[in-house]
Amino acid sequence: MSDEPKLFVAVALVMGLGTSVAFAENFHASVDSVNIVNEFKPIEVKDLPQAILDAVAKDYAEFTIKEAYVEEVEGTKTYKVVLTDAEDNTAAVLYTEKGEVLE
Numbered sequence: 127m128s129d130e131p132k133l134f135v136a137v138a139l140v141m142g143l144g145t146s147v148a149f150a151e152n153f154h155a156s157v158d159s160v161n162i163v164n165e166f167k168p169i170e171v172k173d174l175p176q177a178i179l180d181a182v183a184k185d186y187a188e189f190t191i192k193e194a195y196v197e198e199v200e201g202t203k204t205y206k207v208v209l210t211d212a213e214d215n216t217a218a219v220l221y222t223e224k225g226e227v228l229e
Contacts, residue, residue: 166195166206177225178205185227192216204228 171191182191189209197204205221220228 166197166204169194169196174205174207175223175225177223178207178221181221181225181227182207182209182219186217186219188212189217 171194174191174194179191182189186209189211191207192210193208195206195208197206203223205223207219207221209217209219222228
């Protein structure tokens with residue numbers, strides 16, 4: 127009879143530990159799922175910096191600029207340029223103000 131209380135305590139400890147681990151895993155997973163949403167605003171193609179226009183003409187000569195967007199975070203501007211070709215294939219490329227491609 128004296129073994130029953132010890133067994134009950136042991137089972138309760140194991141169940142409590144399992145619950146804590148499950149809670150910790152769920153908490154960690156929810157922290158990892160936070161995403162930053164970009165706030166790109168549409169702009170006219172003519173308002174793109176000349177460096178970007180030059181880079182597109184050099185690197186994507188077979189494409190034309192369909193749409194342009196800008197995002198400014200802490201004084202740094204990032205440009206998203208949507209390109210299209212003669213067959214209506216599209217590609218989006220991110221650029222710095224200096225016309226450098228961002229990966």
